[in-house]
Amino acid sequence: MPVSPAMAEDLAREVGALYRDAEAALLERLAAALEADIESPRWAELKLASIGNLRAAVEAVAEALQADTSGAVRRALVEAYNRGRQAAVAELGALDIGRELVARDRVPNAPAVDRLAASLADDTRPLYVRITRAVVDIYRRIVGRASGTQLLTGMTRRQASQRALDQFAAQGITGFTDSAGRRWDMASYAEMAVRSVTARAAVEGHIDALAEIRVGLVIVSDAPLECPLCRPWEGEILSLGGTSGPHTVREPRADGRGTVAVHVAGSLVEARAAGLFHPNCRHSLGAYLPGITTRPPHHATPGTSYEDTQRQRQIERNIRRWKRVQAAAMDDAARRRAGAFVRKWQAAQSAHVDAHSALRRKSAREQISSAR
Incomplete structure (x- = not known):
């Protein structure tokens, strides 16, 4: 896995x-x-x-x-x-x-x-x-x-x-x-x-x-809704050490049947420094076995873009913002006003997620307290 x-x-x-x-x-x-x-x-x-x-x-x-x-x-x-x-x-x-x-x-x-x-x-x-x-x-x-x-x-x-x-x-x-x-x-x-x-x-x-x-080589998945930082590394083979930058190496096949040329996009250290596996990254990393591992299929997400995922994060921040205001309310009137804004942004989140089938709502990201 x-x-x-x-x-x-x-x-x-x-x-x-x-x-x-x-x-x-x-x-x-x-x-x-x-x-x-x-x-x-x-x-x-x-x-x-x-x-x-x-x-x-x-x-x-x-x-x-x-x-x-x-x-x-x-x-x-x-x-x-x-x-x-x-x-x-x-x-x-x-x-x-x-x-x-x-x-x-x-x-x-x-x-x-x-x-x-x-x-x-x-x-x-x-x-x-x-x-x-x-x-x-x-x-x-x-x-x-x-x-x-x-x-x-x-x-x-x-x-x-x-x-x-x-x-x-x-x-x-x-x-x-x-x-x-x-x-x-x-x-x-x-x-x-x-x-x-x-x-x-x-x-x-x-x-x-x-x-x-x-095992000295790994391969990056092709994840849906990738960000610009990760896109250059999708489906690419990386080395776990040694040479950085694109290069080709000749490796023994994992099944023992001779050797095979492998194009390596760079090192894992280099890819991570460039932004791969940032917080909220959707990509995974698997072992690359020369001659056996194949490149991952491309995941198309019709009707949904990376910008749509960022809009979801923005709405989550607004929900948390108004929940903090609600927590700091000094009376019922202020609490009700903040609560109205919480419900407004929660409704916006529901509409946004409903409009994009590739998005999933994560309620934990909308909370300011685990007890709420």
Whole structure:
């Protein structure tokens, strides 16, 4: 069975749920802190005096999140690596070349798992640094803005606080910007990072198993609705090490009947650096046995394009955006207003998926909390 990033998607989703739950909890704590004593003439004074309590509550959530995710990430990486290895066993076990692999009982490559866990820790460390500062900063700004709003605009303190909260919730906790300049909310960025690293663990488990039985070539699937980054690699043969760039090698046939010329498009490292197996990638990777493996058939998707999949992702982001606003609502009116927008975007999602038979709705991607 070929290995695919989708093989570890459920593991990434489980870890991502921890971040979504934390983000929802933080928004609810912020709303509750602002709403308390909101009718008191001493509201601003009370709010500023209670910053220490809010900071402690936010730090407790952030620390619990970091502790929970550390263990969950390692378990997910071990499981993803094992799945990748078992994919190689399933793919080659019935052939002479794979019987040696079936007979082996190997534990996951601990250095590889440690390396991937460290990589994820580096990628997500900025989130933990920013969480407390982001929540406390917006709390201070809302208190300062709401205190003078009645004189300037006639808005009530509650209305002004809710408007600022809505803007913050729509953007998401932290407003993190990655190295490419893209802005992410905490939960979306963390889940993307976890999906990426668990997918890498599955692929590494697969190629480590192939290397054990001296299989040095792999072939990329032809997936439907491919993105421009992956399209150049579809159906191509890649080497697991050695020479990069297109080249032709002469390899022994896997059935022992002489040799065959094989055109290699490049190395797997090169393809991944160019974007293959990015988060949400639909492609899989299989062992290439010279003289036996054939190129995969082309998957046509009439009526649906890659742009349609990106529109689906955009709608998912809007659903999550309004669910965050709903979580930060300070009263029933604000909660109902946000809920109306949630239903509007959910209806748009249903219509979009119904119009494109190749798309499947993934409700987990529309949630901000696993309990919702």
